Amino acid sequence: MHNLVNRHHLNMPKLGLGTWPMVGEECTRAVALALEVGYRHIDTAAGYNNEDAVGNALVQSSVPREQIHVTSKVWWDKLAPQDMRASFDNTLKALQSDYVDLFMIHWPGKDWDVAKAIETLVSFKEDGRARNIGVANFPLPLLRKVVEEFGAPLSVLQVEYHVTLGQNALLDFVRQHDMALTAYSPIVRNKVSEMPVIRQIAEKHGVLPTQVALKWLLDQPNVAAIPKAASKENQLSNLASFKVELDDEDRAMIAALPKDQRMVSPPFAPQWDAPQR
Numbered sequence: 267m268h269n270l271v272n273r274h275h276l277n278m279p280k281l282g283l284g285t286w287p288m289v290g291e292e293c294t295r296a297v298a299l300a301l302e303v304g305y306r307h308i309d310t311a312a313g314y315n316n317e318d319a320v321g322n323a324l325v326q327s328s329v330p331r332e333q334i335h336v337t338s339k340v341w342w343d344k345l346a347p348q349d350m351r352a353s354f355d356n357t358l359k360a361l362q363s364d365y366v367d368l369f370m371i372h373w374p375g376k377d378w379d380v381a382k383a384i385e386t387l388v389s390f391k392e393d394g395r396a397r398n399i400g401v402a403n404f405p406l407p408l409l410r411k412v413v414e415e416f417g418a419p420l421s422v423l424q425v426e427y428h429v430t431l432g433q434n435a436l437l438d439f440v441r442q443h444d445m446a447l448t449a450y451s452p453i454v455r456n457k458v459s460e461m462p463v464i465r466q467i468a469e470k471h472g473v474l475p476t477q478v479a480l481k482w483l484l485d486q487p488n489v490a491a492i493p494k495a496a497s498k499e500n501q502l503s504n505l506a507s508f509k510v511e512l513d514d515e516d517r518a519m520i521a522a523l524p525k526d527q528r529m530v531s532p533p534f535a536p537q538w539d540a541p542q543r
């Protein structure tokens with residue numbers, strides 16, 4: 267498995283398993299299956315109500331915990347330092363682990379003290395319980411403030427990114443700062459299977475549209491992707507996307523697709539950056 271590494275000791279497989287919206291037994295089963303077939307990167311969050319289910323899969327697995335990269339996140343209404351510390355304690359308890367590989371702020375807060383929240387996040391890295399820290403859904407000005415003004419040692423930014431949503435400004439930023447960008451909704455919740463251009467490229471190579479969409483991401487430096495897949499069939503198919511070989515013509519066709527198709531924008535989302543290529 268290809269890993270993303272950086273100066274903050276990040277060591278994150280480029281392909282991970284997304285777990286939202288699975289909970290309970292379904293989630294435990296999917297994570298256990300994923301570990302069995304070779305996944306070593308699992309994405310969860312307090313907001314998904316499935317950290318306990320992920321934790322059960324981790325402890326039941328024959329794969330040693332230290333070989334698995336686990337990401338979790340704190341919800342946006344728990345960003346006051348006390349609340350964040352309590353949420354992080356719950357995360358570790360639910361995951362049945364004394365550390366998490368990557369801990370992130372899930373969304374920017376509302377009327378929040380950004381400096382205090384970031385200071386608290388950094389303290390989890392300093393005490394070793396979060397091997398790495400990051401943020402999700404931060405627009406560029408806020409990310410810039412946290413990294414350049416506060417000097418927070420962030421390793422990862424997690425945002426929606428796929429063939430029909432451009433993120434070039436954020437990608438430039440993370441590459442400049444030795445960070446990774448984890449793409450969520452990387453197969454556009456399987457809408458790529460209906461996109462004529464992606465289908466055409468897939469047919470040319472004798473592969474699936476989902477595999478084209480994933481390989482397009484995995485080919486990019488500093489980029490990881492976390493497709494959610496419940497079934498063994500889809501998990502294996504997504505893993506096999508590493509074998510797809512896209513050419514310049516394919517990439518030009520994908521580059522010409524609209525790049526402003528955002529899927530995830532809940533009421534508490536920040537003001538997003540302007541659409542980019």
Ligand SMILES: NC(=O)c1ccc[n+]([C@@H]2O[C@H](COP(=O)([O-])OP(=O)(O)OC[C@H]3O[C@@H](n4cnc5c(N)ncnc54)[C@H](OP(=O)(O)O)[C@@H]3O)[C@@H](O)[C@H]2O)c1
Pocket residue numbers: 283284285286287309310372402403424425449450451452453454455456476492493494495496497499500501503504530
């Ligand atoms: N940070 C954030 O705010 C945020 C927001 C959204 C998502 N996320 C994370 O990103 C993960 C993935 O994003 P997502 O769930 O929005 O979208 P996604 O991964 O693009 O799509 C998931 C959907 O695609 C289906 N699928 C997976 N592999 C397939 C295949 N090979 N062929 C056909 N269908 C396939 C899944 O069905 P089956 O399960 O039936 O296979 C599921 O319905 C989430 O699970 C979560 O961990 C983070």
